[in-house]
Amino acid sequence: MNCEIIAVGSELLTPFRQDTNSLYVTDRLYELGVRVVFKTIVGDRKEHLVDAIHTGLRRVDILILTGGLGPTEDDLTRQAVATALKIALKRDPDLVAQLYARFAGRRIQMTSNNTRQGDRLENATILDNANGTAPGQWLDTIYGGHRKLVILLPGPPSELEPMFDQACMPLLEAALPVSFIARRTLKAAMIGESAADARIAPIYQKYGDVETTILAHTGDIQLNLLCAKKAMDLAQRRVDELAGKIEEELEDFIYSSQAETLEQIVLYYLGMRGATLAVAESCTGGLMSQRLTSIDGSSRSFLGGAIVYSNDLKTEFADVPRTLIDDYGAVSSEVAEAMADGIRERVGATFGCGITGVAGPGGGTEEKPVGLVYVAVSDGKHTDVLEKRFLGGRESIRQWAAQQALDMVRRRLM
């Protein structure tokens, strides 16, 4: 079955805001074997909304509308659906009573405009909203001689997501033909998208029944495998078989076969070994530390470190000898090594990591151009160091450098 998602709200047509609900909904629909074939974004104008609803009903089986269910004059989704389907919209006294009770429970006087949220479409099933006032609505109806499902959901993700999971998914499962979906997500670091695709395309192209999607972002590749079958074990077997062959081909570029982030994997390996990490960051300025500390429980393995942006701080916090900086420059393999060694010892960690480079856009020279980055990892006995030339702007270079450093620590721990 095909689906169109219509996101309603004038703010979604500005340069500043984007519809993200459709990503969540698409992801959940995948599991039911439902494909989203159109997405439409429309503002809070009734004639535009009615146009979008007619257009959607003409071309798909399932039409999902997000947003426009609130209490204000701008919230027009209910009326627009009533107009497009030529059905009645009536205030439901039970729904209104529930709204009053909800406000009373929070000791707030409900303003009268809120009663509009008690308007119910003819024959609609109400989808309870546990996290807000506007209920969703579910219609199983006929349009142009064909059966159509029309689903109205609230705009705030904190209301939409639980409503979709708890109220919509069971109704959809009951309404749809049975099929079982298996999924796997593999992740790889520090390999280019085209290089990875050139190696694995001959493999996944032999699995026409497994949908393979490749996504790349600054040194991070995500491979999504999805297969729908009449039986779960059949679907799972196909996905696992293809995942195994891809893992074999990409070898240790693959860092996760369960969708973890690279920082999660690094912390997991550190924890397994009872090891700790300290970091001295120059050009990345806190990016690597920030990624590690974004993970709950990271304090068990990540002790901290220093942002040694100036040369003095490289000496002060990571004990980099001043002469080394004078002789080789702050951006050099020698200084990266000394940063990794120094921070490790100062912090008393099992491993130390040092990152130094030219993030640009200024500060590059012929000898040390923008994008030149050195990353070092030390355990006190042995220090690995890598020289890299990253392309792109300042932010891209910083992100590549942090990704490279995390990947180097991972490889050291493997």
Added chain:
Amino acid sequence: MNCEIIAVGSELLTPFRQDTNSLYVTDRLYELGVRVVFKTIVGDRKEHLVDAIHTGLRRVDILILTGGLGPTEDDLTRQAVATALKIALKRDPDLVAQLYARFAGRRIQMTSNNTRQGDRLENATILDNANGTAPGQWLDTIYGGHRKLVILLPGPPSELEPMFDQACMPLLEAALPVSFIARRTLKAAMIGESAADARIAPIYQKYGDVETTILAHTGDIQLNLLCAKKAMDLAQRRVDELAGKIEEELEDFIYSSQAETLEQIVLYYLGMRGATLAVAESCTGGLMSQRLTSIDGSSRSFLGGAIVYSNDLKTEFADVPRTLIDDYGAVSSEVAEAMADGIRERVGATFGCGITGVAGPGGGTEEKPVGLVYVAVSDGKHTDVLEKRFLGGRESIRQWAAQQALDMVRRRLM
């Protein structure tokens, strides 16, 4: 004039990718007084694409298609437009010659599928692509008895953006009725969206001719003002007048009236005063440093600092007395102050900033719950300290804390 943007590409219908080109295009169209009233996302299937084109031509004046201009079988935008408009699509020998020349210039043998990018729609104006192979196309045509502009643009932002600026904007300006657009963006920190709106709504509601949009994100508010008039000075006067009144109302919550980021403003003030900053971050784990170092030239004023995630490091790098941590706990105003003082002195900076808190989800107690954060700023003589309770998950608390710290430094410098 109204516009619809159609983003073409099956990957844009997955849970993993989003169309972002439309944000850029919408922003540029704002300046011409053109409003985007629909956005559609459609996959690489010709019948769906033709449907979307017909739908768009029926309801808007300007139809912009992004993506689907490449050399592969999946790139169907040109054919779909030809089908929908019932016009010819012919290989243009001049365009093909240019493609061959482009590849030859890079010493690459062009594969024959690339010649498809030389297919030109009947009467189309070619939009040169300085950063890729697929040229754009511009059609000024009639559909259903009305004049329509149909614009085909490549999908990669690095190709679309310069093409839109250099080739499309002049053609649009020539094609559209003259009007002048003035814009201003005000930014405010550490005030809630509803609190800000309650204060300024009575003001901007009196300016019906100025479109006011409010966007909020973890302690950061952006107010966009836009006015279209027949003369530039009229539009500018209205926008400036409203901006002035809003600035008066929100006072020192406003940190920028020119769309700068908070970290840019902090670095700007530091630079103006010839002052420097050092940071000791605990719960934010590098977030504040990372934001500062993301700005080009930040090394002039931001010296660096330490990620003092463990208690030992608070002592090692920021000279926080061990007894202070034992007596008051690592999350306390006393430790935040000591971190600010200590890092300032160790680094030799004009100002020191210390951040300590409970980011959660674990680690909270009744006395020190998740979300409790202390931020301190010191100049060696005087230390300000703030206690805050932030709501939300780990990432939200960390972001609020970093925003609070940057804002505190800003206020200290004002």
